[in-house]
Amino acid sequence: MSSPALCDPQVEVDIRGPRFSAAITVVVLAVSLLTVDTAVATTLLIIQTVVFGLGAFIGLKAQPYGIFFRAVVQPRLAPATQFEAIAPPRFAALVGFMFTAVALVGVFTGVDAVTYVAVAFALAAAFLNAAFGFCLGCELFLLGKRVFSRPARV
Amino acid sequence: MLGLILLVAVLALASIFGHWRKKTDGTMKTVGTTSVAAPIPVADDAPEVGVETASVADHGGERLTSELLGASLGENATLVQFSTAFCQPCRATRRILDEVATMVPGTVHLEIDAEAHLDLVRQLDIRRTPTVLVLDARGVITKRAVGLPRKADVISALGEVL
Numbered sequence: 001m002s003s004p005a006l007c008d009p010q011v012e013v014d015i016r017g018p019r020f021s022a023a024i025t026v027v028v029l030a031v032s033l034l035t036v037d038t039a040v041a042t043t044l045l046i047i048q049t050v051v052f053g054l055g056a057f058i059g060l061k062a063q064p065y066g067i068f069f070r071a072v073v074q075p076r077l078a079p080a081t082q083f084e085a086i087a088p089p090r091f092a093a094l095v096g097f098m099f100t101a102v103a104l105v106g107v108f109t110g111v112d113a114v115t116y117v118a119v120a121f122a123l124a125a126a127f128l129n130a131a132f133g134f135c136l137g138c139e140l141f142l143l144g145k146r147v148f149s150r151p152a153r154v
Numbered sequence: 155m156l157g158l159i160l161l162v163a164v165l166a167l168a169s170i171f172g173h174w175r176k177k178t179d180g181t182m183k184t185v186g187t188t189s190v191a192a193p194i195p196v197a198d199d200a201p202e203v204g205v206e207t208a209s210v211a212d213h214g215g216e217r218l219t220s221e222l223l224g225a226s227l228g229e230n231a232t233l234v235q236f237s238t239a240f241c242q243p244c245r246a247t248r249r250i251l252d253e254v255a256t257m258v259p260g261t262v263h264l265e266i267d268a269e270a271h272l273d274l275v276r277q278l279d280i281r282r283t284p285t286v287l288v289l290d291a292r293g294v295i296t297k298r299a300v301g302l303p304r305k306a307d308v309i310s311a312l313g314e315v316l
Contacts, residue, residue: 034157084242091240120160124168132172138240139282142268145238146276
């Protein structure tokens, strides 16, 4: 009868943390996009891929932008009033990781078009998250699930 | 140069999308009642295409039973919320619906794990979470909101049902 507490977090984070991380990601990806085919873009994309990877596979605690937020930014802000579960931002990091990983494949195979497209998508997702608190990967999750898992047949 | 053009294009399109989404998100829509009490077909091999092209209105007036939902319906109305684990606004939605269900007698809030009920999700063409369905006393879907609904909208939707 009682519904499962699906979004009820074991661990909660200050909602401003992931937004802050997304804002830094926007800057990193924007500069990458402007400098594709240079060492700057390659370095930034490697850093961003590692950051996404840490957030997705280890956890938000290990994500450098989040660490910076908690150490430097959060103490200067008013106490947190809104919290969110860690699952959505971790899933978003996984989606980001896939895009920047593809971008790096483009970098190392010399196919700039792949890099441009992948970075553009990652930038759009990060911007929507930073500016509107909108999690693109999370929104597409159910649709993906619907398409990729076939109806259960008995 | 290409990078700059892409940058501007991405930011512009994302801004437009973000504003549009913010404006329309969580709006309660009246569901068409053309097929009142049409039984929901049991999971079949209907191609996914059929579900994708069906409009929200096509799912109007469908009747959800307690067997389908796996929980008993409210005496007067039921608020059905589809959620997933990777869903930011699901928590806030749950809070609002719980509050309203407590406030309005005979109303029950049911939360459904969309991932565990993919057949139902396909039948009702639920595309993202949270999706909220307002059912009347018989379990007929009367309203539908995609995204975090406003509390006042939920209350007025119930007002039309009761």
